[in-house]
Amino acid sequence: MTTFSDMETVSDVETVPQDLLIVLRHPPHGSQWLREGLDVALVAAAFGQRVGLLFQGDGVYALLKGQQAGALGQKGTHPQIAMLEMYDIDTLWASETALAERGLSADDLMLPVVPLNAEAVAECFALHPHALIF
Protein backbone atom coordinates (compact mmCIF):
# COMPACT_ATOMS: atom_id res chain seq x y z
CA MET A 1 0.00 0.00 0.00
CA THR A 2 1.32 3.39 -0.92
CA THR A 3 0.70 6.04 1.67
CA PHE A 4 1.19 9.68 1.03
CA SER A 5 3.89 9.88 3.66
CA ASP A 6 5.91 7.38 1.58
CA MET A 7 5.63 9.62 -1.42
CA GLU A 8 7.98 12.45 -1.90
CA THR A 9 6.32 15.56 -0.65
CA VAL A 10 6.02 18.24 -3.24
CA SER A 11 7.47 21.31 -1.67
CA ASP A 12 6.77 23.53 -4.61
CA VAL A 13 3.90 23.50 -7.03
CA GLU A 14 5.60 21.90 -9.97
CA THR A 15 2.80 22.20 -12.45
CA VAL A 16 2.48 25.46 -14.30
CA PRO A 17 -0.22 27.63 -12.80
CA GLN A 18 -3.60 27.17 -14.42
CA ASP A 19 -6.00 29.90 -15.57
CA LEU A 20 -8.37 29.14 -12.75
CA LEU A 21 -7.99 27.42 -9.42
CA ILE A 22 -11.07 25.77 -7.94
CA VAL A 23 -10.78 24.86 -4.28
CA LEU A 24 -13.10 22.11 -3.05
CA ARG A 25 -13.59 21.93 0.70
CA HIS A 26 -16.87 20.08 1.09
CA PRO A 27 -17.57 16.33 1.02
CA PRO A 28 -20.05 14.67 -1.37
CA HIS A 29 -23.70 14.65 -0.23
CA GLY A 30 -25.21 16.82 2.51
CA SER A 31 -24.82 20.04 0.57
CA GLN A 32 -24.49 21.25 -3.00
CA TRP A 33 -21.05 22.83 -2.47
CA LEU A 34 -18.99 20.09 -4.07
CA ARG A 35 -21.34 19.67 -7.04
CA GLU A 36 -21.43 23.44 -7.63
CA GLY A 37 -17.65 23.68 -7.49
CA LEU A 38 -17.22 20.81 -9.94
CA ASP A 39 -19.86 22.33 -12.24
CA VAL A 40 -17.95 25.61 -12.36
CA ALA A 41 -14.75 23.70 -13.12
CA LEU A 42 -16.45 21.83 -15.97
CA VAL A 43 -18.02 24.98 -17.43
CA ALA A 44 -14.70 26.82 -17.32
CA ALA A 45 -12.97 23.87 -18.99
CA ALA A 46 -15.71 23.65 -21.63
CA PHE A 47 -14.79 27.24 -22.53
CA GLY A 48 -11.14 26.36 -22.89
CA GLN A 49 -9.86 27.58 -19.53
CA ARG A 50 -7.11 25.50 -17.95
CA VAL A 51 -8.47 24.50 -14.57
CA GLY A 52 -6.63 23.21 -11.52
CA LEU A 53 -8.49 21.61 -8.63
CA LEU A 54 -7.31 21.73 -5.05
CA PHE A 55 -9.00 19.39 -2.57
CA GLN A 56 -8.80 20.58 1.02
CA GLY A 57 -10.42 19.50 4.29
CA ASP A 58 -13.41 17.21 3.84
CA GLY A 59 -13.21 17.96 0.12
CA VAL A 60 -10.72 15.10 -0.19
CA TYR A 61 -13.62 12.69 0.37
CA ALA A 62 -14.78 13.63 -3.14
CA LEU A 63 -11.91 11.50 -4.43
CA LEU A 64 -12.81 8.31 -2.55
CA LYS A 65 -13.24 5.11 -4.52
CA GLY A 66 -16.42 3.07 -4.30
CA GLN A 67 -18.93 5.90 -3.90
CA GLN A 68 -22.61 5.45 -4.62
CA ALA A 69 -25.54 7.66 -5.52
CA GLY A 70 -27.13 9.63 -2.70
CA ALA A 71 -30.39 8.92 -0.91
CA LEU A 72 -33.59 9.11 -2.97
CA GLY A 73 -31.64 8.38 -6.12
CA GLN A 74 -29.75 11.70 -6.11
CA LYS A 75 -26.82 11.71 -8.43
CA GLY A 76 -23.47 11.38 -6.71
CA THR A 77 -20.50 13.58 -7.51
CA HIS A 78 -18.19 10.68 -8.39
CA PRO A 79 -19.33 10.59 -12.05
CA GLN A 80 -18.35 14.27 -12.26
CA ILE A 81 -14.92 13.42 -10.86
CA ALA A 82 -14.59 10.59 -13.38
CA MET A 83 -15.60 13.00 -16.15
CA LEU A 84 -12.83 15.54 -15.39
CA GLU A 85 -10.40 13.92 -17.81
CA MET A 86 -12.91 14.26 -20.64
CA TYR A 87 -12.80 18.01 -20.00
CA ASP A 88 -8.98 17.89 -19.93
CA ILE A 89 -8.87 18.75 -16.25
CA ASP A 90 -5.88 16.78 -15.09
CA THR A 91 -4.24 19.10 -12.60
CA LEU A 92 -5.43 17.74 -9.28
CA TRP A 93 -3.85 18.77 -6.00
CA ALA A 94 -4.83 17.65 -2.51
CA SER A 95 -3.80 18.84 0.89
CA GLU A 96 -1.43 16.28 2.34
CA THR A 97 -2.61 17.16 5.84
CA ALA A 98 -6.27 16.67 4.93
CA LEU A 99 -5.50 13.22 3.50
CA ALA A 100 -3.37 12.20 6.47
CA GLU A 101 -5.91 13.41 9.02
CA ARG A 102 -8.53 11.22 7.40
CA GLY A 103 -6.24 8.22 7.07
CA LEU A 104 -6.44 8.24 3.28
CA SER A 105 -3.76 6.82 1.04
CA ALA A 106 -3.30 6.86 -2.73
CA ASP A 107 -4.99 3.44 -2.94
CA ASP A 108 -8.23 4.87 -1.53
CA LEU A 109 -8.63 7.43 -4.31
CA MET A 110 -10.27 7.21 -7.74
CA LEU A 111 -7.65 9.38 -9.41
CA PRO A 112 -4.01 10.18 -8.85
CA VAL A 113 -3.52 13.52 -7.10
CA VAL A 114 -0.45 15.51 -6.23
CA PRO A 115 -0.29 15.92 -2.45
CA LEU A 116 0.77 19.38 -1.30
CA ASN A 117 2.20 20.25 2.07
CA ALA A 118 1.08 23.42 3.85
CA GLU A 119 3.79 25.51 2.26
CA ALA A 120 2.93 24.26 -1.23
CA VAL A 121 -0.77 24.93 -0.64
CA ALA A 122 0.11 28.53 0.19
CA GLU A 123 2.25 28.74 -2.93
CA CYS A 124 -0.57 27.27 -4.98
CA PHE A 125 -2.88 30.10 -3.85
CA ALA A 126 -0.16 32.67 -4.48
CA LEU A 127 0.30 31.42 -8.05
CA HIS A 128 -3.38 31.64 -8.94
CA PRO A 129 -4.85 35.14 -9.03
CA HIS A 130 -8.15 33.59 -10.05
CA ALA A 131 -9.34 31.18 -7.38
CA LEU A 132 -12.86 30.18 -6.47
CA ILE A 133 -13.44 28.50 -3.15
CA PHE A 134 -16.30 26.07 -2.63
Place this chain on the structure above:
Amino acid sequence: MATTTARTLLVEGQPIALDPEGYLVSLDDWSESVAEALAADDGRELTPAHWEVIAVLRDFYQRFEAAPAMRPLVKAVKQSLGEEKGSSIYLMQLFPESPAKVGARLAGLPKPTNCL
Protein backbone atom coordinates in the same frame (compact mmCIF):
# COMPACT_ATOMS: atom_id res chain seq x y z
CA MET B 1 -36.95 18.50 -10.58
CA ALA B 2 -40.20 18.27 -12.47
CA THR B 3 -39.93 18.92 -16.14
CA THR B 4 -42.93 20.36 -17.88
CA THR B 5 -44.31 18.71 -20.94
CA ALA B 6 -44.62 21.23 -23.73
CA ARG B 7 -45.90 18.84 -26.38
CA THR B 8 -46.02 15.19 -27.29
CA LEU B 9 -44.75 13.34 -30.30
CA LEU B 10 -46.60 10.25 -31.46
CA VAL B 11 -44.20 7.36 -32.04
CA GLU B 12 -45.60 3.96 -32.95
CA GLY B 13 -48.90 4.91 -31.36
CA GLN B 14 -47.27 5.99 -28.08
CA PRO B 15 -47.28 9.64 -27.02
CA ILE B 16 -43.73 10.74 -26.14
CA ALA B 17 -43.55 13.79 -23.87
CA LEU B 18 -41.12 16.56 -24.84
CA ASP B 19 -40.01 19.51 -22.73
CA PRO B 20 -40.13 23.11 -24.02
CA GLU B 21 -36.75 22.67 -25.75
CA GLY B 22 -37.67 19.37 -27.37
CA TYR B 23 -35.74 17.07 -25.00
CA LEU B 24 -37.40 13.92 -23.67
CA VAL B 25 -39.24 14.46 -20.39
CA SER B 26 -38.57 10.85 -19.44
CA LEU B 27 -35.20 9.55 -20.60
CA ASP B 28 -36.55 5.99 -20.42
CA ASP B 29 -38.80 6.78 -23.38
CA TRP B 30 -35.85 6.66 -25.75
CA SER B 31 -35.68 4.07 -28.52
CA GLU B 32 -34.29 4.13 -32.03
CA SER B 33 -37.77 4.86 -33.36
CA VAL B 34 -38.05 7.81 -30.97
CA ALA B 35 -34.67 9.12 -32.20
CA GLU B 36 -35.90 8.82 -35.79
CA ALA B 37 -39.13 10.61 -34.96
CA LEU B 38 -37.24 13.42 -33.18
CA ALA B 39 -34.94 13.78 -36.17
CA ALA B 40 -37.85 13.77 -38.63
CA ASP B 41 -39.60 16.40 -36.51
CA ASP B 42 -36.50 18.58 -37.05
CA GLY B 43 -36.39 17.75 -40.75
CA ARG B 44 -33.20 15.69 -40.29
CA GLU B 45 -32.45 12.22 -41.51
CA LEU B 46 -30.29 9.85 -39.51
CA THR B 47 -27.50 8.07 -41.39
CA PRO B 48 -25.13 5.41 -40.00
CA ALA B 49 -22.69 8.27 -39.31
CA HIS B 50 -25.28 9.89 -37.04
CA TRP B 51 -26.09 6.63 -35.28
CA GLU B 52 -22.49 5.97 -34.29
CA VAL B 53 -22.25 9.42 -32.70
CA ILE B 54 -25.57 8.84 -30.93
CA ALA B 55 -24.10 5.61 -29.53
CA VAL B 56 -21.06 7.53 -28.26
CA LEU B 57 -23.36 10.07 -26.58
CA ARG B 58 -25.43 7.39 -24.88
CA ASP B 59 -22.29 5.64 -23.69
CA PHE B 60 -20.97 8.94 -22.30
CA TYR B 61 -24.18 9.41 -20.32
CA GLN B 62 -23.98 5.84 -19.01
CA ARG B 63 -20.48 6.47 -17.73
CA PHE B 64 -20.75 9.99 -16.35
CA GLU B 65 -24.49 10.67 -15.81
CA ALA B 66 -24.23 13.88 -17.78
CA ALA B 67 -24.48 14.97 -21.40
CA PRO B 68 -21.15 16.26 -22.72
CA ALA B 69 -20.40 19.82 -23.82
CA MET B 70 -18.71 20.21 -27.20
CA ARG B 71 -15.08 19.69 -26.15
CA PRO B 72 -15.62 16.44 -24.24
CA LEU B 73 -17.93 15.22 -27.00
CA VAL B 74 -15.15 15.71 -29.54
CA LYS B 75 -12.79 13.86 -27.22
CA ALA B 76 -15.23 10.97 -26.66
CA VAL B 77 -15.85 10.64 -30.41
CA LYS B 78 -12.11 10.68 -31.04
CA GLN B 79 -11.62 7.89 -28.48
CA SER B 80 -14.41 5.68 -29.85
CA LEU B 81 -14.50 6.43 -33.56
CA GLY B 82 -10.98 7.59 -34.28
CA GLU B 83 -8.98 10.73 -34.92
CA GLU B 84 -10.71 11.58 -38.20
CA LYS B 85 -14.23 11.79 -36.77
CA GLY B 86 -13.18 13.36 -33.52
CA SER B 87 -13.25 16.89 -34.85
CA SER B 88 -15.71 19.69 -34.36
CA ILE B 89 -15.97 20.22 -38.12
CA TYR B 90 -17.07 16.64 -38.69
CA LEU B 91 -19.64 16.86 -35.90
CA MET B 92 -20.90 20.25 -37.10
CA GLN B 93 -21.55 18.68 -40.50
CA LEU B 94 -23.56 15.86 -38.95
CA PHE B 95 -25.47 18.00 -36.48
CA PRO B 96 -25.54 21.55 -37.79
CA GLU B 97 -26.22 24.32 -35.25
CA SER B 98 -24.92 22.64 -32.12
CA PRO B 99 -23.68 19.02 -32.11
CA ALA B 100 -23.70 18.83 -28.29
CA LYS B 101 -27.28 20.06 -27.95
CA VAL B 102 -28.83 18.46 -31.02
CA GLY B 103 -26.93 15.21 -30.49
CA ALA B 104 -28.00 15.01 -26.83
CA ARG B 105 -31.61 15.57 -27.81
CA LEU B 106 -31.61 12.85 -30.46
CA ALA B 107 -29.73 10.48 -28.15
CA GLY B 108 -32.40 10.93 -25.48
CA LEU B 109 -30.11 12.69 -23.00
CA PRO B 110 -30.88 15.80 -20.97
CA LYS B 111 -29.68 19.13 -22.31
CA PRO B 112 -25.94 19.47 -21.69
CA THR B 113 -25.64 21.63 -18.58
CA ASN B 114 -22.12 22.83 -19.22
CA CYS B 115 -22.93 24.05 -22.67
CA LEU B 116 -24.31 27.54 -23.10
